[in-house]
Amino acid sequence: MATNRKKAITIKHKKSAKCLITPGDKSAKWYKISLKKNRHPYFDLRGDVTGVWKLQICNKKGKAIKNMTFRWYGSKSKITTWGGWKKGTYYFKVTPADSKSYGLATFKYKQAK
Numbered sequence: 455m456a457t458n459r460k461k462a463i464t465i466k467h468k469k470s471a472k473c474l475i476t477p478g479d480k481s482a483k484w485y486k487i488s489l490k491k492n493r494h495p496y497f498d499l500r501g502d503v504t505g506v507w508k509l510q511i512c513n514k515k516g517k518a519i520k521n522m523t524f525r526w527y528g529s530k531s532k533i534t535t536w537g538g539w540k541k542g543t544y545y546f547k548v549t550p551a552d553s554k555s556y557g558l559a560t561f562k563y564k565q566a567k
Contacts, residue, residue, distance in 0.1 A: 459516050459545050462486040470562040473548050475507070477556040485546045487563055492538050494566040499526075505555025510547040523551060 456462045462484035465471045473483050487495060503526040511520040550556065 456484040457481050459484050459512070459547075462545055464488070465561065465563045467563060467565055470560050473501075473559045473561060475548075475550050475556050475559075478553045479550060479556065480553075481549075483548045485548070485561065486543055487546075488543045489539055489541045489565075492540055494538050495544075496564055496566065498562040498564065499559055500562070501526075501557055501559035503555075503557030503559050505557075506551035507555055507559075508547075508549045508551050510549075512545040512547065514543040514545070516545065526557070 463471050463486070465485050465487050467487075471485055473485075475483070489495070506523060506525050509522045509524065510518050511522075512518050546561075
């Protein structure tokens with residue numbers, strides 16, 4: 455698991471990456487995607503997860519461009535991003551919202567044209 459932006463795990467289009475957060479874990483998990491064209495990315499989330507998680511989307515310099523907080527419902531959820539994104543590299547920082555949030559999630563990255 456990548457715990458800083460420089461070691462972020464790359465998620466390729468139509469591929470997935472796992473995210474494990476244990477109870478009481480406060481460390482962030484970092485992932486990145488690269489867009490070769492202007493696109494509209496979205497993520498399918500699956501897993502056995504409890505609680506509220508935070509997702510921060512950052513540009514290639516590490517500046518936050520969007521903060522999201524989401525609660526898992528059942529074993530499947532979906533994050534749809536806003537508007538079209540310009541080509542480039544984007545980073546995702548996943549953290550638990552509190553000490554009661556934990557689980558193993560799979561993030562599958564897809565693109566809409």
